[in-house]
Structure formats: structure tokens, C-alpha cells
Amino acid sequence: MARANEVIGEAACTCCGRDTPVKQMGNGLAVMTCPWCGTKTQAFTERGNALIRAKIKGQAAPAPAAAPAERKPNPATPGQKQGGGVFDTLNSLFA
Numbered sequence: 001m002a003r004a005n006e007v008i009g010e011a012a013c014t015c016c017g018r019d020t021p022v023k024q025m026g027n028g029l030a031v032m033t034c035p036w037c038g039t040k041t042q043a044f045t046e047r048g049n050a051l052i053r054a055k056i057k058g059q060a061a062p063a064p065a066a067a068p069a070e071r072k073p074n075p076a077t078p079g080q081k082q083g084g085g086v087f088d089t090l091n092s093l094f095a
């Protein structure tokens with residue numbers, strides 16, 4: 001965990017595209033103020049924080065900000081052969 005106001009990386013300015021240092025504020029959210037054009041990009045939510053951090057250059061693999069959790073198939077879903085549970089027995093009665 002980076003300390004407050006510590007530079008955590010460098011990302012392209014959202015306005016002019018030049019390299020801009022990205023800092024972490026005391027609340028843990030990322031902020032970047034472009035020294036070239038003066039544009040300030042500040043995260044106010046965890047989503048914005050993740051989006052700014054994903055733009056930091058030189059990272060191994062930036063994680064997607066809001067990737068939906070992978071849905072696993074429900075083992076109790078009808079239609080799949082199961083091992084003779086009580087609901088399988090009931091379903092077979094009404095089939």
C-alpha cells in the first residue's frame with residue numbers, strides 16, 4: 001500500500017496525452033495533475049480509482065475496472081444429470 005501523496009506511477013494526461021505523475025491521496029484514491037496543461041484528474045470512487053490506476057504505464061497486466069464475476073454453472077440446474085437427489089426424483093415424476 002502506497003503512502004499518501006506518494007507517486008504511484010505515470011499515466012497519459014486525459015487532456016493533452018503527455019506523461020503525468022499519478023499520486024495516491026490520503027484516502028487511497030488516485031489523482032493526477034498534469035504539469036504541462038494543468039488538467040487535474042481525480043478519482044472520487046473506487047471505480048474511478050481503478051480506471052486511473054489501470055492507465056498507469058509499465059504495469060504487468062492492468063485489471064479491468066468492473067469486470068463482471070464469472071458465472072459458474074449451477075449444479076442444481078435441471079437438465080443436467082445429477083446423482084439421484086430428491087429434486088431429481090421429483091422432476092422425473094413430473095416429466
Ligand SMILES: [Zn+2]
Nearest residue numbers: 013016034037
Ligand atoms: Zn495535460
